Amino acid sequence: MIAHKNQTLVRARINGEEVAFFCEPRQTLLEVLRDTLGLTGVKEGCGNGNCGACNVIMDGVLVNSCLVLAVEAEGRSITTVEGLAGPDGLHPLQQSFLEHAALQCGVCTPGFLVAAKALLDHNPHPTEHEVRYWLAGNLCRCTGYDKIVRAVLDAAEKMTA
Amino acid sequence: MQAFEYVRAQSTEQAVALLAEAGDQVRVLAGGTDLLPQLKEGRRKVALVVDIKFIPELNELCYDPDEGLWLGAAVPCYRIYSHPVVARAYPGLIDAASLIGGVQIQGRASLGGNLCNASPAADSIPALIVHSAVARIAGPTGRRAVPVEAFCTGPGRTVLGPGELLVALHLPPPRPGFGAAYLRFIPRNEMDIAVAGAGASVQLDDRGETIVAARVALGAVAPTPLYVQEAGAALVGRPVAEAAAAFAAAAELARAAAQPINDMRGTVAQRKHLSAVLTRRALERALARSQESLRGTAR
Ligand SMILES: Cc1cc2nc3c(=O)[nH]c(=O)nc-3n(C[C@H](O)[C@H](O)[C@H](O)COP(=O)(O)OP(=O)(O)OC[C@H]3O[C@@H](n4cnc5c(N)ncnc54)[C@H](O)[C@@H]3O)c2cc1C
Ligand code: FES
Numbered sequence: 269m270i271a272h273k274n275q276t277l278v279r280a281r282i283n284g285e286e287v288a289f290f291c292e293p294r295q296t297l298l299e300v301l302r303d304t305l306g307l308t309g310v311k312e313g314c315g316n317g318n319c320g321a322c323n324v325i326m327d328g329v330l331v332n333s334c335l336v337l338a339v340e341a342e343g344r345s346i347t348t349v350e351g352l353a354g355p356d357g358l359h360p361l362q363q364s365f366l367e368h369a370a371l372q373c374g375v376c377t378p379g380f381l382v383a384a385k386a387l388l389d390h391n392p393h394p395t396e397h398e399v400r401y402w403l404a405g406n407l408c409r410c411t412g413y414d415k416i417v418r419a420v421l422d423a424a425e426k427m428t429a
Numbered sequence: 430m431q432a433f434e435y436v437r438a439q440s441t442e443q444a445v446a447l448l449a450e451a452g453d454q455v456r457v458l459a460g461g462t463d464l465l466p467q468l469k470e471g472r473r474k475v476a477l478v479v480d481i482k483f484i485p486e487l488n489e490l491c492y493d494p495d496e497g498l499w500l501g502a503a504v505p506c507y508r509i510y511s512h513p514v515v516a517r518a519y520p521g522l523i524d525a526a527s528l529i530g531g532v533q534i535q536g537r538a539s540l541g542g543n544l545c546n547a548s549p550a551a552d553s554i555p556a557l558i559v560h561s562a563v564a565r566i567a568g569p570t571g572r573r574a575v576p577v578e579a580f581c582t583g584p585g586r587t588v589l590g591p592g593e594l595l596v597a598l599h600l601p602p603p604r605p606g607f608g609a610a611y612l613r614f615i616p617r618n619e620m621d622i623a624v625a626g627a628g629a630s631v632q633l634d635d636r637g638e639t640i641v642a643a644r645v646a647l648g649a650v651a652p653t654p655l656y657v658q659e660a661g662a663a664l665v666g667r668p669v670a671e672a673a674a675a676f677a678a679a680a681e682l683a684r685a686a687a688q689p690i691n692d693m694r695g696t697v698a699q700r701k702h703l704s705a706v707l708t709r710r711a712l713e714r715a716l717a718r719s720q721e722s723l724r725g726t727a728r
C-alpha cells in the first residue's frame with residue numbers, strides 16, 4: 269500500500285473491474301463506494317451494522333460496508349448491487365422483486381438484493397425459514413418483509429429450474 | 430470518523446511491537462463490528478489501528494482429535510460453524526457463533542473480538558467457558574495462557590496488559606459423552622443483545638450413567654461473564670436417571686450466583702429468573718448432546 273498525505277492507494281476488484289482509489293484510513297468502504305467511486309446503489313441506513321442497507325459481498329462473504337474500512341479492501345473482490353445485472357438485463361432476483369412488488373421506498377432494496385444473492389450463491393434451494401433467518405440483518409420499514417421473502421423464494425425456484 | 434493510521438500486521442511479533450510502541454493510543458482491529466461503531470461514536474480515541482486479520486496464526490482454525498481446537502483470535506464466526514468437524518465437536522460454541530448478529534456480522538465478527546471487547550452480555554464467552562477454553566496471549570515479554578473465565582475483569586476490561594495481543598483460543602478435545610449448549614433470552618428471534626444467557630456442558634462416564642464433570646456459565650447478569658463453578662460441581666457424581674432434580678438444584682445455584690442490574694433490557698428479578706431457567710434448559714440440551722455423542726450419532 270502506498271501512503272500519500274494521509275491518503276492510501278487501495279487496489280481492489282469491484283464488480284469484476286480492477287479499481288484503484290485513494291482514501292483515508294478513517295473512511296469506511298461504504299463512504300468510498302458512494303462518494304469516491306459513485307456506486308450510490310450502496311445505501312447508508314444506520315451506519316452501525318444494524319440495517320443491512322450497505323450490504324456488499326467481499327471475497328464471497330456478505331458484509332456491512334459501513335463496518336469495513338476502505339483500506340481493508342486492498343486486494344479484495346467486492347460485489348455491490350451495481351454488479352448484479354448482466355449484459356442481458358436484470359438479475360433474476362431484481363426481476364422477481366419487481367414482479368412481487370417487494371419494495372416501496374426502495375432504500376433497503378439494494379441491501380436485500382445483495383444479501384439474497386449471497387444466500388443463493390451458497391444455498392440455491394433455501395427454505396422459507398432459511399430465507400427469513402438469513403435476511404434478519406436487513407431492515408425494511410415499508411414492505412412487512414413477506415413480499416421480499418416470496419420474491420427470493422420465487423427467484424431461487426426460477427434460477428434452479 | 431476520527432483520523433488514524435492503519436497498519437496491516439504481517440506477524441504476531443510485528444503486531445506486539447506496534448502495540449507496545451503506541452501505548453494507549455492504539456487499537457487492534459479484527460472484524461471491526463465492535464471497534465468501528467465505537468470509533469464512529471468517538472467512544473475510543475486512537476492514533477493507530479492495527480489490523481490483525483492477515484496474521485496467519487490468528488487466522489488458523491485447526492482441529493485435531495488429540496490436541497483439540499486451535500481457534501485463531503481473528504477467525505470470523507461463519508468459518509467456525511461452516512466447519513463440519515468443529516461443528517460436531519463443539520456444539521456450545523456453534524450455538525453462540527451462529528447467533529452473534531446476523532449473517533453480515535458473522536461474516537466479520539471474531540470470537541477473539543467478542544472476548545477482548547469484554548461485554549458482560551457477549552454471547553461467546555459463556556460458551557467458551559463451558560468448553561474449558563484457554564486464551565493464548567502474546568506480549569512484549571513472551572507468551573502466556575489464561576483460562577477464559579479469568580480473562581474479563583470488568584465491563585470492557587480484560588487481563589491484557591500494554592502491548593499484549595490475544596493470539597488464539599484453545600479448546601480441549603471433547604471425549605465421548607461430552608455435550609455442551611448455549612442459550613440466550615432476547616425479545617425477538619435474532620439480532621439483539623442478550624437479556625441473559627447461559628452455557629452448560631456435561632461429561633458422562635463411558636456407560637452414559639453418571640455425570641463425571643459439568644460446567645455452567647452465565648452472561649449479562651454480572652459485570653463480566655460469570656463462571657458458576659458451584660453449579661457444575663453440584664452435578665458431579667449424580668446419576669443421569671436423576672438429572673431432572675440435579676439440574677433443578679444447579680439452576681438454583683445459578684440464580685443465586687447471578688448479580689444482575691436493572692436496565693432497559695430487563696430487571697433484576699427477570700434476569701435472576703432467566704438465569705435459573707436458561708441454566709436448566711442449557712443443561713438439558715448439553716445432556717442430550719452428550720448422550721448423542723455416546724451413541725456415536727451427529728448432533
Ligand atoms: C448489528 C450488531 C449485532 C451484534 N450482535 C451481537 C450478538 O448477538 N452477540 C454478541 O455477543 N455480540 C454482538 N455484537 C457485537 C460484536 O459483533 C461481537 O462482539 C464480535 O464478536 C466482535 O468481534 P470483532 O472481530 O468484530 O471485534 P473488533 O470490533 O475487531 O474488536 C473488538 C475489541 O476487541 C479488541 N480486539 C479484537 N481482537 C483482539 C485481539 N486478538 N487481541 C487484543 N484485542 C483485540 C479490539 O481492539 C476491540 O476493542 C453485534 C454487533 C453489531 C454491530
Ligand atoms: S448502514 Fe451499514 S448496516 Fe446500516
Ligand code: FES
Nearest residue numbers: 372376408409410
Ligand atoms: S422498501 Fe422502504 S425500507 Fe424497505
